[in-house]
Amino acid sequence: MTSRYTRRELMVVAAAREIRDHEVVFVGMRLPLLGFGLAKATHAPHAIGLFENGVIRDRPAEAFIYTMGDPPNIVGAVACLGLVDVMSLLQQGRVDVGFIGGAEVDPLGNLNTTRTSSSGALTRLPGSGGAGDIASLAGRTVLIMEHEPRRFRERVDYVTSPGHFPGRRRGGPATLITTLGVFDLSTGRVRAASLHPGVTPQQVREATGFAITIEDRTPATAIPTADELAYIRHADPDGFWTGDSMKTG
Amino acid sequence: MKLKRSLREAIAEQVHDGDAIALGLALESGIPFAAVHEIIRQQRRDLTLIGPISDMAFDQMIAAGTVAKVIAAWVGNVAGGSGYGFRRAYEQGQPRRIVMEDHSNFTVGLALKAAAMGLPYLPTFTGIGGDIVRGHPRIRPIGDPFGGPDLLAVGALRPDVAIIHVQRADAQGNAHLWGNLGLTVEAAYAARQTIVICEEVVPEAVIRSDPNRTVIPGFLVSAVVEEPGGALPSSVQGYWRRDFEPFLAYHRMSRTPEGVQSWLREWVLDLPDRAAYLQHMGEANLARLRVSERRPAAEANFAP
Numbered sequence: 001m002t003s004r005y006t007r008r009e010l011m012v013v014a015a016a017r018e019i020r021d022h023e024v025v026f027v028g029m030r031l032p033l034l035g036f037g038l039a040k041a042t043h044a045p046h047a048i049g050l051f052e053n054g055v056i057r058d059r060p061a062e063a064f065i066y067t068m069g070d071p072p073n074i075v076g077a078v079a080c081l082g083l084v085d086v087m088s089l090l091q092q093g094r095v096d097v098g099f100i101g102g103a104e105v106d107p108l109g110n111l112n113t114t115r116t117s118s119s120g121a122l123t124r125l126p127g128s129g130g131a132g133d134i135a136s137l138a139g140r141t142v143l144i145m146e147h148e149p150r151r152f153r154e155r156v157d158y159v160t161s162p163g164h165f166p167g168r169r170r171g172g173p174a175t176l177i178t179t180l181g182v183f184d185l186s187t188g189r190v191r192a193a194s195l196h197p198g199v200t201p202q203q204v205r206e207a208t209g210f211a212i213t214i215e216d217r218t219p220a221t222a223i224p225t226a227d228e229l230a231y232i233r234h235a236d237p238d239g240f241w242t243g244d245s246m247k248t249g
Numbered sequence: 250m251k252l253k254r255s256l257r258e259a260i261a262e263q264v265h266d267g268d269a270i271a272l273g274l275a276l277e278s279g280i281p282f283a284a285v286h287e288i289i290r291q292q293r294r295d296l297t298l299i300g301p302i303s304d305m306a307f308d309q310m311i312a313a314g315t316v317a318k319v320i321a322a323w324v325g326n327v328a329g330g331s332g333y334g335f336r337r338a339y340e341q342g343q344p345r346r347i348v349m350e351d352h353s354n355f356t357v358g359l360a361l362k363a364a365a366m367g368l369p370y371l372p373t374f375t376g377i378g379g380d381i382v383r384g385h386p387r388i389r390p391i392g393d394p395f396g397g398p399d400l401l402a403v404g405a406l407r408p409d410v411a412i413i414h415v416q417r418a419d420a421q422g423n424a425h426l427w428g429n430l431g432l433t434v435e436a437a438y439a440a441r442q443t444i445v446i447c448e449e450v451v452p453e454a455v456i457r458s459d460p461n462r463t464v465i466p467g468f469l470v471s472a473v474v475e476e477p478g479g480a481l482p483s484s485v486q487g488y489w490r491r492d493f494e495p496f497l498a499y500h501r502m503s504r505t506p507e508g509v510q511s512w513l514r515e516w517v518l519d520l521p522d523r524a525a526y527l528q529h530m531g532e533a534n535l536a537r538l539r540v541s542e543r544r545p546a547a548e549a550n551f552a553p
Contacts, residue, residue, distance in 0.1 A: 029327075052354055053276040053429045067327050069277030070491050071484050074428045075544060082430045083276075083301060084362055087355040091374060114351060114380070124339040124349075126325030126332065128381060129302050132353035136375045162378035169374060169398070 005224045007179055008242040009232050010196055011144065012038060013224045014177045015099065018142045022046045023096040024089075026134050029068055030241050031144055032099035034232060036060065041231045050095060052130035054081040060235065087130070090137045093170065098138035100131040104156045105145055107210050109163030109173030109185045111135065112156035119150070128160045135161030140174035143185070147178035152208040164188040180204050182221055189213065194221040252422050252473045256523065259444050259472040260287045264410055269297040269320075271361070271408035271440060273306050275431040277327055278486065279414040280306050281446050283479035283523040289313040290517060299361075299408050301354045301432055304483065305499050308332035311347060312509045313517070320350040320406065322357050328493060329500030334509055343506060351381050358432050360387060360406035365438035370402040377401060411440035413465065414480040416488060418445050419453040422470025425462045427546075428486030434464050442471035448488045450475045459549065478527050481538065490538045 008031060015035030019025055021044040027036045036049050037060030049057045051068045056079040063072035074080060089095060102111030103125050104118070113125050135141055141161075145151060163185070164172045173185040181195040181204060191213040195204060201214040224232070236242050254262070264270060270288075273280045285306045288296070295317040298307050302323035310316050311324075312334030325332040338347040352360070355375045363371040372391060376382040387404040413433055418424040424445045426433060437443045443465060450473065456463060482492035502512040520526050527535060 053278075053431050055429065066491060066493055067277040069275065069429050069484065071278075071428070071486050071540070074486055080428060080430060082358075082434055083354060083432050084358040084435060087358060087375070091355070110379075122340050124336045126302075126330070126335075127321065127323040127351055128353040129323035130354040132322075132379055132381055133355040133375045136353075136377060136379070159378070159380040162376075165378040168378060 005229055006239070006242055007196065009224055009229060010221060011177050011179070012232055012242060013228050014182050014221060015142065015144065016042065016228070018097060018175055019044045019047055020096070024048045024050065024094055026050050026052070026090060026095045026098035026138055027068075028099040028101065030101075032142075033065070033068070034235055034241060035099070037235050038228060038231050042228065050086045050089065052083055052086060054083050054086055055079070056081065056086070064236065064240070087133055090133060093139070095137070096139040097142060098134035099142050099144060100134050100161055101144045102131070102161060104151050104153050105143060105176065106153055106156045106163070107190050108165070108188060109141075109143060109176070110156050110159045111143060111161040111163070112158045114158040114160045116157045118153065118157065131161045135163070135173075138171050140171050140186075143173055143176045145176060145178045147180040147204070147207045149207055149209050152210060154210045180207060183212075191215075192218045194219050196221045197223060252467070252470060253420055253450070254472045254474055256283055256287050256446065256474045256476050256479070259474050260284060260291055263442055263444060263471055264288055264291075264293055266293055267295045268293075268409040269299055270410050270412060271299040271436040272412040273300040273303045274411070274413065274433045274436045275429040276302055277304055277491070278429045278484045279426075279480050280304055280483040281412045281414040281480060282306060282483065283476050283526070284412045284444065284446060285310055286517045286523075286526070289315055289513065299357070299406065299436070301357050302327065305332065305496060308334040308503065309499070309513070309517075311335050311338045312344070312503060313513055314344040316347055317345075318348040318350065320352065320357070322352045322354045326496055326500045328496035333500075333503040337506065350386065353381060356381070356388060356403050357406075358435060359403040361408075361432055361435040361439045363403065363405035364407040365435050368405060370404045372400040372402055374400060406439065408436060408440040409442065411436040411443045412446065413437055413443060414446045414485065415464070416447065416485060417449050417451045417455065418447040418473050419451055419456045419467070420473060421453065422465070422467030422473050423453070423456045423463050424465040424467075424470065425456060425459065426464045427462060430464065437465045437469060443469055444472045444474065445470050446474045446476050446479050448477050448485060458551070461549075476523055478535070479523055481527070481530070487544075488540055490540060492534070492538050
């Protein structure tokens with residue numbers, strides 16, 4: 001028996017399961033940061049984490065961090081290099097998997113975090129940060145999104161982080177983890193791999209602004225184990241990232 | 250040459266209207282907020298801001314009307330998301346219109362690195378297939394002279410001034426920095442002038458005891474400013490924790506033009522300098538944020 005869990009805790013667990021042992025991971029903030037720690041604590045003890053500010057860690061920070069630049073993320077790191085150094089490792093092909101989020105996604109896994117006119121008026125978003133680099137250069141990418149119709153669009157207004165396109169050198173979107181389910185993007189179309197417990201195919205279709213494949217026998221997302229929840233609640237004791245009010249991406 | 254300046258003197262002498270200023274280069278830590286606020290107080294105009302992710306520093310400068318152009322990968326508020334000052338300027342031209350040169354973190358880094366290396370550009374594969382690099386003024390497709398696949402060339406970017414916050418420097422500007430580096434080194438090497446702001450000015454023997462930790466040699470430095478707490482509310486490894494609440498408070502206040510003006514008055518315009526800012530924060534807050542415990546690196550023996 002496991003205790004109750006939040007949707008974001010379920011997403012952290014899904015993110016952690018995308019990391020295989022011995023992989024080099026380009027870690028994002030928020031849920032992927034917890035997912036990396038969880039993977040290290042469970043099935044991927046040998047994973048290495050790269051942060052875009054230049055930090056390389058082989059174990060999670062010992063104290064809660066709000067940003068990757070927070071002092072506890074430096075303590076016990078294996079190296080503190082520069083941004084160009086870790087991006088160079090990424091470009092060289094040394095990174096197996098990277099996590100990115102976005103405001104909008106399309107069926108090819110293109111992410112927009114730059115600007116949109118979906119609401120009628122122009123809205124400026126913060127921009128790429130390192131996401132465009134991870135999308136371009138990682139061995140594969142895992143996308144993390146709020147699942148809402150205005151975010152799931154047939155075509156995004158601006159491709160900040162490129163998805164699948166002809167002539168891609170390597171990688172591309174592999175998995176999309178949302179507030180409703182886990183989706184396989186590796187074939188260049190969106191297919192439900194699992195729906196979170198209690199989520200119906202109808203609900204997913206209504207929240208997705210493009211055609212999406214949901215087969216009859218799509219399983220439910222595996223719920224967090226007691227050990228997984230214990231880790232997450234140790235790493236995020238106040239539910240700052242994993243309480244149900246927190247935004248992803 | 251005597252390099253030591255007060256922050257007011259350094260900004261007055263070395264940051265001019267229309268300059269391209271690189272700052273916030275270590276990403277979320279060591280953001281030189283004291284310098285940001287001094288630039289706003291001195292009413293510089295038409296600045297170009299350069300940085301990877303700027304957190305709320307760029308947003309404050311944009312909201313104050315000091316900025317004409319931003320060259321960056323991300324402009325917002327790391328804790329809150331959107332940068333409302335940036336959005337108002339970009340979407341509505343308030344308080345003035347700004348030009349945005351969008352980058353990814355890597356292409357900002359490569360642009361500074363190219364300048365730091367004295368090259369016109371550096372090639373990369375990043376961004377291919379996306380919209381950032383399409384029609385970009387500083388990123389163009391090039392062939393590989395060795396016959397490999399096509400690349401993108403990222404043109405060199407040379408800031409007029411880089412503003413760096415470090416833990417310690419000597420009076421000659423030789424600067425020790427540890428923890429997050431981000432693009433600090435590339436920017437300091439690329440810039441025409443570099444203002445080093447430090448938690449403490451130390452005797453040169455301290456710097457020479459550990460030359461591998463010198464990220465900026467003093468001959469590249471144009472001013473040394475001792476300004477403890479000058480990066481707050483961002484963190485400085487071994488000196489200050491990140492103060493989370495002011496980022497959220499600014500995020501809330503900056504939702505409206507009136508709110509951001511009121512924030513700027515309270516925290517920038519009505520205060521003469523950083524000492525007054527720290528006093529306004531209050532001793533209880535400073536005590537909570539100041540790092541008192543020790544976690545020193547193991548000794549490195551430099552004996553010949």
